[in-house]
Amino acid sequence: MGTTQLDTVPEPKYWHLKTVLSEALDSEFSVGEILPNERDLAARFGVARATLRQALEQLELEGRLQRRRGVGTTVAPPRMGVAVASEQHTWPGAAGDAWQPADCVTAAPPSAVAQILESDPEDGVHIVRRSRVTHGQPVAAELLYIPASSVPDLSGIDAPSGTARARAVLRELARLDLEGEDRAVELGSARADDAKELDRLPGAPVLVVTTRYFAEGRTAAVSVATYRADTCRLTFGDSGGVEIHHDPERRAS
Amino acid sequence: MGTTQLDTVPEPKYWHLKTVLSEALDSEFSVGEILPNERDLAARFGVARATLRQALEQLELEGRLQRRRGVGTTVAPPRMGVAVASEQHTWPGAAGDAWQPADCVTAAPPSAVAQILESDPEDGVHIVRRSRVTHGQPVAAELLYIPASSVPDLSGIDAPSGTARARAVLRELARLDLEGEDRAVELGSARADDAKELDRLPGAPVLVVTTRYFAEGRTAAVSVATYRADTCRLTFGDSGGVEIHHDPERRAS
DNA sequence: GAGTGGTCTAGACCACGTC
């Protein structure tokens, strides 16, 4: 018999292809290097372009590759650790905060947010947009929902919107006593506006972090932050400093 | 002119399709209901099956749909909140732990784990496999790496492997003074063995939670837990109890 | 304009669950 192994589970082509490519990335390519284009690669492996793309998509999802239309496919650097929460709780906008306020409007919250805030959807909330840049690269976009009732002393501010108002709202919010916070992380896909800000195509995979801030015995603010899933590893606690490298043995199969 | 709007950005078909389907799911379907099969749906919308599938894939990624080969496509329930960490730190296997030990072997750790443990890859580690079931559904698979040096008093145990040994290792580990822990969350794709345990196909998107446990001034254990990304919302703190529902306004576009 | 990745088509066959 020529076969040493029963082909009990015929492995899909794209799966095998992904393994082969992954090993090639480890041994024959360095970070930032450009791969051959998809048509050439497909021909080289003797598969249709769609099949090759299925393998590339998985590798991109795992943060191993970066693809840009009109440019090409490059080897991605290891994911960067992005600190999301530390042991002690702080208000958004506190000193050392990695976020940059972009603007602020006042409107009715989306129903899901109103539900978290346990407020009437008719009540106004201040919506602060912020963005986060690390190593010169945009990594996250955030919408911060702050009920108007959480920051009642905003009358002295004349700016109706914009960065100035965003800063004023955060300053007022920080006057409250932060009693606690909690978070949830889930997988999502980038909306068109977030995608633009994160320099990705709409639908790109993102990690959505929803944070509730508690003060005065209720939910005083809610943050919905959208992180690029391909380039980010979210860290909680003090693990931000440690870089975890790709392990061919474990992740490649 | 018949056009009221310049078609500056021709929306991809699958993107539009996803929006339409998403709205239909909100208004015309209830949880658990079976959708028409892919060939019928594609015909109904006048697109190729591959295009329809691209839309379904996104909706599955967002936790709106569940697809099973040989069965069909059903409307998924809202993601369940899965508590990953609370305010106070505890060893794995402590009372109230949601995990169930499956077995335990002693071997050399993969290089990435050895690096986190800051140990020699040649040194042995106990590898405890555990699984987590919520609402009768498997949600996560874990590999716990515990350096042999962290649990030196394991000589009295005769079981060389299996559940009994797993419990013994965890019991010994709990004798140490837990000084702290930290976590990282990133997107990954399920390896073949994890996929089987999670009742998904290989390559399915998963949330990988890496936890480091500190004791005696060093890393005493490392956990790599793989959660189903389609059905789980990972919670940190006390937010586990709150169910966040799908919001058509925000998530559907 | 040339070259890249992104979208789309219309087929075919396969693996799996159910009856």
Place this chain on the structure above:
DNA sequence: ACGTGGTCTAGACCACTCC
């Protein structure tokens, strides 16, 4: 045996970036 979703093909055209 049948119907389902999963894989795969060989093309085509489009949107984007760079020169």
